[in-house]
Amino acid sequence: MKEKIVDIIAAYKGVDAAEIATDKPFNEIGLDSLDVAELVMQIEDACGVEIDITPELNCIDKLVEYIESK
Amino acid sequence: MLKTKLCELLDIEHPILQGGMAWVADAHLAAAVSNAGGLGIIAAMNANGAQLRQQIHLAKEMTNKPFGVNVMLMSPYVEEAAAVICEEKIPVVTTGAGNPTRFMAAWKEAGCKVIPVVPSAALAKMVERRGAAAVIAEGGESGGHIGELNTMALVPQVCDAVSIPVIAAGGIADGRGLAAALMLGACGVQMGTRFIVADECTAHDNFKEKIIAAKDIDTIVTGKRLGHPCRALKNDFSRKFAEMEYDMSVSNEELEQYGVGALRRAVVDGDLQGGSFLCGECAGLVKERMSCRQIIEDVVNGAQRALGGASQWL
Numbered sequence: 236m237k238e239k240i241v242d243i244i245a246a247y248k249g250v251d252a253a254e255i256a257t258d259k260p261f262n263e264i265g266l267d268s269l270d271v272a273e274l275v276m277q278i279e280d281a282c283g284v285e286i287d288i289t290p291e292l293n294c295i296d297k298l299v300e301y302i303e304s305k
Numbered sequence: 306m307l308k309t310k311l312c313e314l315l316d317i318e319h320p321i322l323q324g325g326m327a328w329v330a331d332a333h334l335a336a337a338v339s340n341a342g343g344l345g346i347i348a349a350m351n352a353n354g355a356q357l358r359q360q361i362h363l364a365k366e367m368t369n370k371p372f373g374v375n376v377m378l379m380s381p382y383v384e385e386a387a388a389v390i391c392e393e394k395i396p397v398v399t400t401g402a403g404n405p406t407r408f409m410a411a412w413k414e415a416g417c418k419v420i421p422v423v424p425s426a427a428l429a430k431m432v433e434r435r436g437a438a439a440v441i442a443e444g445g446e447s448g449g450h451i452g453e454l455n456t457m458a459l460v461p462q463v464c465d466a467v468s469i470p471v472i473a474a475g476g477i478a479d480g481r482g483l484a485a486a487l488m489l490g491a492c493g494v495q496m497g498t499r500f501i502v503a504d505e506c507t508a509h510d511n512f513k514e515k516i517i518a519a520k521d522i523d524t525i526v527t528g529k530r531l532g533h534p535c536r537a538l539k540n541d542f543s544r545k546f547a548e549m550e551y552d553m554s555v556s557n558e559e560l561e562q563y564g565v566g567a568l569r570r571a572v573v574d575g576d577l578q579g580g581s582f583l584c585g586e587c588a589g590l591v592k593e594r595m596s597c598r599q600i601i602e603d604v605v606n607g608a609q610r611a612l613g614g615a616s617q618w619l
Contacts, residue, residue, distance in 0.1 A: 269452075272404070273427035276434075285434070287406060 236282070237299045243277050244295065257295035278302075307483075307605050307612075311470050311493035314438060315397060315418065316371050318342030319605050321483070322441070322472060323597075324497030325375020325399055326449065326583065327351075328572035329508050332360045334597070336367035337505035341598035346373040346399060354385030361393050371396045373420075378403030391415035399441060399495075402450055402533075404428065406435045422474070424452025424459070426466035439470040441495050446476030448498055448536050448585040451526065457489070464490030478587035480607015487612070496604070498585040504596045509575030512582055515540075519588035528564075531557055538582040542567055546581075 237257065245252040248265065256264055261271050275286050278298075284305050292298050311320040321343040323334065327350035335345030347364060349357050357374070364372055374395050376386050379402045387408045390398055398412050401422045409432070412419050418438035423429040429440045442463040444456025452459075456475040464471045473486035474495035486494045500506060502513045515538055527546040528535040537543045549555045549563060564581065571580025595603070 268404070269425045269428065272425065272431050276427050276430050279434070288404060288431075289407065 236303055237295070239281060240278055240295060240299055240302075243281060244274060247274055247277070255295065257299075260293045307609055309470075309487070309492040311439065311472065314470060315344050317344050319601050320472075320493030321601055321604060322346060322373070322399070322474075322493065322495040323500045324447075324474065324495050325349075325373075325377075325401065326497050326501070327377065328568055329497075329501055329506060330375065331507055332363035332367065334500060334503065334506045335372045336364045337503065337597040338500065338601070339364075339368045339370040339372045341596070341601045342370075343597070343601050344371065344373055344397060345597075346375050346397075348375045348377070349380065349382075349386040350377050351380045351382060352386070353382045354389045357382075357386050357389050358393065361389070361395065373397030373399055375399045375401060376405070376408070377401055378405055383408075387411065390417060397438075404431070406432065409435045409437070420472070423463065424454060426459075426462045429463045429467045429471075433467045433469050437469060439472060440467060441472045441474050442491070443495070444473075444475030445526075445534075445536075446586040447474055448524070448588075449583040450533055450535050451475075456486075460486065460489040460491050476585060476587050478585070478590040480604050480609070481611050482587070482590075483604050483608035484611035484615075487608070494604075498588050499591050499600055499604075500597065501584070502591055502594045503600055504594060508572045511575030511577055512571055512580075513594060515577070515582055516584060516588045516591050517594065519584070519591070521586070521589040523588060524584055524586055531560060535581075535583065536585065538584045538588065540580070540582065541578040542581055 241252050241255050245255050309320045319342045323338040323345050325346045325348040327348050330348035335347045338345030347360050398417045399420045405421050409419050413436050420439045421432045422441045422443050442460045444459045445451040460473045470492045472493045472495050473491035477494045478499040483494050502516050524536050525539045525543050526534050526536050530550045567581035570576040571582045
């Protein structure tokens with residue numbers, strides 16, 4: 236799951252997956268709230284889950300944990 | 306008669322919403338717009354639950370037509386406002402300054418139609434998935450807090466992204482704007498600036514006169530450095546804000562502090578030097594003070610003329 240999400244985000248940013256820090260807040264890896272909205276739509280489509288984005292879901296690791304708990 | 310699916314959805318005569326402008330969009334303006342066949346909207350802004358409820362009751366005394374409430378999602382009282390909306394069974398809720406998805410289930414359960422203001426196609430898609438009845442695609446020509454995209458580019462892209470009705474906002478003040486919005490795929494418009502000068506609007510006369518006198522180049526965007534750009538009329542306050550923004554010896558906290566209370570000073574006190582007169586680029590199109598009914602008739606008639614005349618190009 237984590238790999239899939241990192242791949243989606245890396246493709247969105249046009250960088251290598253290895254460059255994506257999964258424990259850093261989205262804004263620190265160059266993603267603003269509108270980028271996150273765009274990515275959440277892509278991740279929902281790819282993973283078949285509904286993601287209620289809240290301020291607490293602020294990095295990839297927390298997002299993965301959230302999706303896996305659903 | 307200009308009718309779109311928005312009229313049926315919201316039970317209104319004309320496809321025109323009045324923007325939820327802080328300090329401006331009170332019960333008086335909302336009721337007048339609804340009585341004139343549009344959808345009036347009360348701005349919850351930073352009001353607490355009791356203050357919002359008082360405005361809702363006042364509007365209910367002044368109109369038996371549907372009206373809405375705009376929720377500013379960054380308000381410290383947003384939870385209270387959300388609850389009051391459910392209790393008062395407000396038929397339409399518009400939202401701004403954030404992502405409203407955490408409140409949408411409760412509002413829908415209370416029978417409210419939720420219409421978020423969106424600055425991008427992805428956010429439009431997200432709120433559609435969570436049950437929004439429509440979206441307001443608001444371009445950066447508008448007054449107050451703005452996004453990056455402009456109306457001409459944003460509206461058709463949002464229309465392509467969602468299947469719910471799209472309402473265009475930002476830069477629309479007359480019939481040509483309404484006609485253009487319909488051509489971009491929207492099924493209605495939201496106007497703010499034009500309604501500030503309405504007779505029924507309680508904003509200070511100085512604000513109204515400043516809009517009437519405004520030219521196309523008379524607005525300025527400040528606040529980008531703080532992450533929330535905001536469009537207002539040029540005056541001492543907004544020019545000074547712009548200067549401070551580019552002065553790196555001024556901290557973000559000092560900049561924020563400089564803006565505190567400026568909106569109230571503009572709308573309530575009419576402080577021409579020290580107030581922040583939030584206003585869209587279309588202020589230069591607003592040349593006359595009239596009632597809400599006259600404004601709506603003028604916009605609808607103008608749109609019908611524009612749409613009727615468009616066949617000459619074919």
